[in-house]
Amino acid sequence: MMVDDAALARFVDASPNAMLVAARDGGIVMCNAAAGALFGRTPAELSASKVEDLMAPADRAAHRASRASYGTAPAPRAMGAGRLVRGLRNDGSEFVAEIGLAPVAPDRVLATVVDVSQSTREGERLREREELLQLFVDHAPAALAMFDREMRYIAVSRRWLDDYRLGSRNIVGRSHYEVFPELPERLRAVHRRCLAGAVERQDEAPFERADGTTQWLRWEALPWHTAAGDIGGILIFSEDITDRKLAQLERERLHAAVEQSEERFRATFEQAAVGIAHIAVDGAWLRVNRRLAGMTGREPDDLLVHPPAEIIFAEDAEHEAVQRARMVAGEIDHYGLPLRFVRANGDLRWVMLTMSLLRHADGRPGYFIAVVEDIDERRRAEHATRELRAEMDRLLAVNVASQTAMAVAHELNQPLNAVSSYAEAALRLLRAGNPKPDRLEHALESAAAQAQRAGRVVRELLRFLKKGVVEASVLDLNAIVRDSLAIVEGGGFGGCRTHLDLAPELRPVWANRAQVEKVLANLVRNGVESMHEAGVQPQRITISVTTAPDGDMALVTVADAGPGMDAATAARAFEPFFTTKPAGIGMGLAISRALIEANGGRLWIDENAKPRGATFRFSLPFAALDV
Amino acid sequence: MSAPTVFLVDDDAAVRDGVSMLLETDGLAVEAYESAERFLASFDKVRAGCLVLDVAMPGVTGPQLQDELRRRGSTLPIIFLTALGESAATVHALKGSAHDFLAKPADGGQLLERVREAIARDLAQREQAEPLHGDRR
Numbered sequence: 086m087m088v089d090d091a092a093l094a095r096f097v098d099a100s101p102n103a104m105l106v107a108a109r110d111g112g113i114v115m116c117n118a119a120a121g122a123l124f125g126r127t128p129a130e131l132s133a134s135k136v137e138d139l140m141a142p143a144d145r146a147a148h149r150a151s152r153a154s155y156g157t158a159p160a161p162r163a164m165g166a167g168r169l170v171r172g173l174r175n176d177g178s179e180f181v182a183e184i185g186l187a188p189v190a191p192d193r194v195l196a197t198v199v200d201v202s203q204s205t206r207e208g209e210r211l212r213e214r215e216e217l218l219q220l221f222v223d224h225a226p227a228a229l230a231m232f233d234r235e236m237r238y239i240a241v242s243r244r245w246l247d248d249y250r251l252g253s254r255n256i257v258g259r260s261h262y263e264v265f266p267e268l269p270e271r272l273r274a275v276h277r278r279c280l281a282g283a284v285e286r287q288d289e290a291p292f293e294r295a296d297g298t299t300q301w302l303r304w305e306a307l308p309w310h311t312a313a314g315d316i317g318g319i320l321i322f323s324e325d326i327t328d329r330k331l332a333q334l335e336r337e338r339l340h341a342a343v344e345q346s347e348e349r350f351r352a353t354f355e356q357a358a359v360g361i362a363h364i365a366v367d368g369a370w371l372r373v374n375r376r377l378a379g380m381t382g383r384e385p386d387d388l389l390v391h392p393p394a395e396i397i398f399a400e401d402a403e404h405e406a407v408q409r410a411r412m413v414a415g416e417i418d419h420y421g422l423p424l425r426f427v428r429a430n431g432d433l434r435w436v437m438l439t440m441s442l443l444r445h446a447d448g449r450p451g452y453f454i455a456v457v458e459d460i461d462e463r464r465r466a467e468h469a470t471r472e473l474r475a476e477m478d479r480l481l482a483v484n485v486a487s488q489t490a491m492a493v494a495h496e497l498n499q500p501l502n503a504v505s506s507y508a509e510a511a512l513r514l515l516r517a518g519n520p521k522p523d524r525l526e527h528a529l530e531s532a533a534a535q536a537q538r539a540g541r542v543v544r545e546l547l548r549f550l551k552k553g554v555v556e557a558s559v560l561d562l563n564a565i566v567r568d569s570l571a572i573v574e575g576g577g578f579g580g581c582r583t584h585l586d587l588a589p590e591l592r593p594v595w596a597n598r599a600q601v602e603k604v605l606a607n608l609v610r611n612g613v614e615s616m617h618e619a620g621v622q623p624q625r626i627t628i629s630v631t632t633a634p635d636g637d638m639a640l641v642t643v644a645d646a647g648p649g650m651d652a653a654t655a656a657r658a659f660e661p662f663f664t665t666k667p668a669g670i671g672m673g674l675a676i677s678r679a680l681i682e683a684n685g686g687r688l689w690i691d692e693n694a695k696p697r698g699a700t701f702r703f704s705l706p707f708a709a710l711d712v
Numbered sequence: 713m714s715a716p717t718v719f720l721v722d723d724d725a726a727v728r729d730g731v732s733m734l735l736e737t738d739g740l741a742v743e744a745y746e747s748a749e750r751f752l753a754s755f756d757k758v759r760a761g762c763l764v765l766d767v768a769m770p771g772v773t774g775p776q777l778q779d780e781l782r783r784r785g786s787t788l789p790i791i792f793l794t795a796l797g798e799s800a801a802t803v804h805a806l807k808g809s810a811h812d813f814l815a816k817p818a819d820g821g822q823l824l825e826r827v828r829e830a831i832a833r834d835l836a837q838r839e840q841a842e843p844l845h846g847d848r849r
Contacts, residue, residue, distance in 0.1 A: 505730070613770045614771060
């Protein structure tokens with residue numbers, strides 16, 4: 086807008102605001118009354134001044150420079166957009182002036198000057214207050230944040246940023262829900278209620294963070310009001326109590342664990358099926374359970390006043406003390422002893438005491454832990470069993486002696502009976518005048534032979550009684566089996582067929598002939614009897630001679646076609662006096678086994694041999710090759 | 713009826729031979745068997761005499777043979793010979809029976825005496841039971 090000076094003068098004069106028109110050199114060419122009043126000068130004084138004269142000296146240089154640059158590109162500058170300068174009154178006082186500029190003609194600039202000292206001071210006070218507030222908020226030891234109605238951050242404390250691990254992000258102006266997308270609905274509801282006027286707080290609240298961690302918070306939320314009394318938004322104070330809460334939870338957990346372990350210990354102690362006690366190093370009870378007290382015939386409280394030294398029977402105490410001392414010395418870490426307790430009524434009770442020592446961390450003895458088992462009944466039962474066994478052994482010894490005597494009597498009486506018969510016959514022949522000399526000769530020869538047989542029985546018995554002293558020789562096992570069978574067949578096994586399966590190439594064995602024969606006779610006799618008992622027809626016995634699979638021994642197998650033995654019978658077959666036969670004494674197999682073992686072999690029942698019948702096997706060692 | 717026979721059953725060959733010889737020397741007819749089975753196989757209850765029987769034998773024992781003979785209705789007198797190796801129960805049962813009982817080694821004279829008594833007893837009871845046969849003796 087370009088105007089002539091007259092029109093400009095009229096406009097300036099009519100303006101209620103202080104106005105000046107300056108030339109490019111800063112000289113004032115027009116002014117109005119308001120301007121004179123503002124600067125405390127007459128219009129004439131003003132007109133004689135340059136604009137720099139109306140400013141505080143400190144601002145003048147800057148203004149000259151800016152006026153020079155403005156002159157090259159003049160443009161309107163509205164009030165409020167310009168820089169403030171300090172105006173200088175005639176009396177030397179200063180005020181804050183805001184200046185609006187308008188280039189109104191070539192070389193002419195209209196300046197509107199407003200004293201903004203008043204508003205500037207309020208603004209500064211406000212700014213100062215805002216700065217103080219920000220300072221306060223920033224440095225508040227609490228996390229706090231101020232939100233508008235849209236829950237956008239207006240202010241936030243450093244502690245808030247720290248507590249919520251937001252770093253140095255500038256979140257002012259951003260939505261709370263954008264900053265914390267994980268914020269649960271219940272907290273959003275709190276915000277809504279506070280925006281509606283509620284004040285809410287929670288002393289302990291978990292906050293599940295997006296990164297999976299849980300923060301524990303104490304918080305308070307309340308609305309703030311504008312000057313007009315409306316709710317402008319909310320304030321949230323919060324305190325991160327995570328560490329405190331975790332410590333508390335840990336304390337609670339530990340406490341619960343301790344309680345549980347104490348409970349368990351108490352239960353273990355009290356309900357144990359064995360007696361338990363803690364014993365001080367000086368030998369006093371520290372704690373006893375009911376079971377232990379029961380073993381001493383007392384109530385727990387009563388037992389506590391009778392120290393272990395009174396309870397352990399004097400005869401057993403010394404040994405126990407020795408062991409305890411060794412444990413304290415570290416030589417052993419525990420010991421177990423059977424000993425006797427003296428009960429309240431004076432009776433003795435056998436217990437098994439197991440003691441261990443609990444030491445302090447520094448190795449000093451703490452207290453003893455005693456576990457006590459009541460073994461009285463077991464001990465008595467063992468004692469009774471021992472007595473019974475001794476009694477049985479005694480009976481058995483008597484029985485063995487009498488049975489052996491009977492067996493020997495039988496073996497001796499057979500030849501003696503023959504001798505007696507032959508002798509009586511010979512006597513009668515002689516008395517009759519010896520009508521048949523050959524008969525007499527036979528009788529006497531036979532009597533002599535049977536006397537020798539009786540002698541062999543006695544010698545054999547003596548050898549057997551000497552045990553292990555076996556007169557052995559190199560023998561052809563095939564021949565022994567053949568001969569034995571001939572003897573057995575001559576001995577009345579009517580109706581029994583025998584089958585021999587010999588091994589002509591078998592190496593000779595080293596054994597006592599009579600004993601092996603005796604065993605063979607026993608086994609065959611057994612087979613015949615069992616087949617007879619069971620009514621098996623035809624009766625058949627197979628005897629085979631082989632080399633044992635391992636090649637070291639000769640093997641003889643005697644198998645019958647009888648009913649065989651069940652497992653129980655087989656298991657006991659070799660026991661002395663075990664028999665299933667009505668007429669047997671049960672020594673045959675026991676003696677047979679003893680005889681074979683005396684010859685270095687083994688005798689057993691082959692339970693796997695099938696399809697039927699009992700199968701006995703015995704082994705005998707081969708004679709050394711250089712014999 | 714043939715002459716009374718002494719039936720001898722014993723599994724011991726020497727005993728059979730010795731006892732047979734003794735009895736034969738005294739003029740008795742003897743039949744010796746090595747087992748009860750063999751004896752039973754040829755047993756005929758009409759034959760008179762007596763049985764000299766070993767108690768302990770493999771297979772059928774003396775007492776079992778006794779039972780079998782009773783079952784077959786035989787009243788043949790029996791003289792048991794025991795070798796003292798028998799169990800107390802067996803000996804007790806034998807002693808309680810009506811039959812005779814001699815322990816080995818049996819005295820020859822005593823054995824002969826018992827055998828003659830037994831034969832006489834057998835003949836007497838056969839006379840009683842079957843008087844018609846009496847004159848055939």
